[in-house]
Amino acid sequence: MRSDTDPRNCPAGKICTGSVATYWKLAAFLRYAATQPEPMIGRGDDDVFLSPPMLLAHASLLARLSQPVFAGVFEWYSWRTQTLHSTGFGLSAGAARHGRKKVWRNCTSARKALGHDAAQHPVSLTTPRQPDLCVGPLAFAKGPLVMLSSSAVRWLVRSPLFSRDLKRAREMMDGRAPPYHGPGSGRIDDDVQLGYWMAQLPHLRVVGFRRYMAWHDRWKAGVTGYLPRLLQAHKVPWDKQRTLCNQTRAVWSKARRASVSLHCDSSPPCRDCAHVPTQKACAIDVALDLGPSWRPPPTCAPVCNFKKGSEPQLPGQCWAP
Structure with a gap:
């Protein structure tokens, strides 16, 4: 080993x-x-940004299920x-x-x-x-x-x-x-x-989070465009955590309501697989209603020259605090 x-x-x-x-x-x-x-x-x-209110919303919705739950991407x-x-x-x-x-x-x-x-x-x-x-x-x-x-x-x-x-x-x-x-x-x-x-x-x-909307595997340009659904973002640069936290708090304070859904299929997570047949596949979605006037806060501009999933080399020019 x-x-x-x-x-x-x-x-x-x-x-x-x-x-x-x-x-x-x-x-x-x-x-x-x-x-x-x-x-x-x-x-x-330990290198993820979590939205506390969105985490609570997901947990509260999942806790309503009477069956055992396994949720993620x-x-x-x-x-x-x-x-x-x-x-x-x-x-x-x-x-x-x-x-x-x-x-x-x-x-x-x-x-x-x-x-x-x-x-x-x-x-x-x-x-x-x-x-x-x-x-x-x-x-x-x-x-x-x-x-x-x-x-x-x-x-x-x-x-x-x-x-x-x-x-x-x-x-x-x-x-x-x-x-x-x-x-x-x-x-x-x-x-x-x-x-x-x-x-x-x-x-x-088996409950799936919405990938690339609620659940982001890598920090990249455009994540802040999903703040109304953002649950977690992986590998967010440490110097961006405070800004993202402030932006998250701001959108939750502006939200008038949230639409929520938790749908379970009548079939198991996959066919011809190793899951017991009584399991069911589900999907969860929580989205804030911010109204038509809401615009996502600025993040790294698309003209910045950096690789997908990495922090820009010129954060002073790319990042708007």
Whole structure:
């Protein structure tokens, strides 16, 4: 398993994810969250801008659902159940299904691969000759912001599936169980592990935030044009946080009302995937009504010469405070 303290495992200028430390932090966070009284639990990165009133609006709306909730922006992977390894990434379920077909992956969506009622009676991984079952695709919520209902978190930490996988991770870390060897080896992707666990929860509501409107994966020109819907923006430069906070407070003080919707489909998150069939796909949207006279505050002008997703080199000329 990869050591977080070995610089060879995280080259300069690269972002390392899926380390052993983040995996155990996830486990500790889930155990702590399961003991808290709040109806909704949030987990996010430390480099995001969050709109507090919009976060509260989303949480209040999600808490109205009587079923357990897993909310975020979703992408897709398959999962090796014995070596806790993600494989076959796809931006969509269809793309991940295509990657699943690779012979060397040998992944399946069949429920028999998970064992009958996998959450309560998970497949044992203690047999040395047990094949490294690969199941998928499954939806995982991207790390910048994830929200779960407390009922989903409590179900998870009490599930034998949770204990089984943490035990396996410890065995691999201690060298008592063989890890995966191949492309992307030496890591456990905690976001995908959480997605795998959630894919086994009966009656779960998988709720998608509006990408590029409420949920922004990168800071870029034009984000402030979405202030009436802005929930979070990832990698906002620190010197822009104050301005964005002031702009957010201003639009909320001007808003006359907000339109909200939370719609759940009658079908699961995807066809031919590793989710239990009783799960449902949902979408949430919250938008402030600022009237026809509202104009977004100025941000980086399009004439500024900078790469997409990065901070302008000339913030004094591009940014209007």
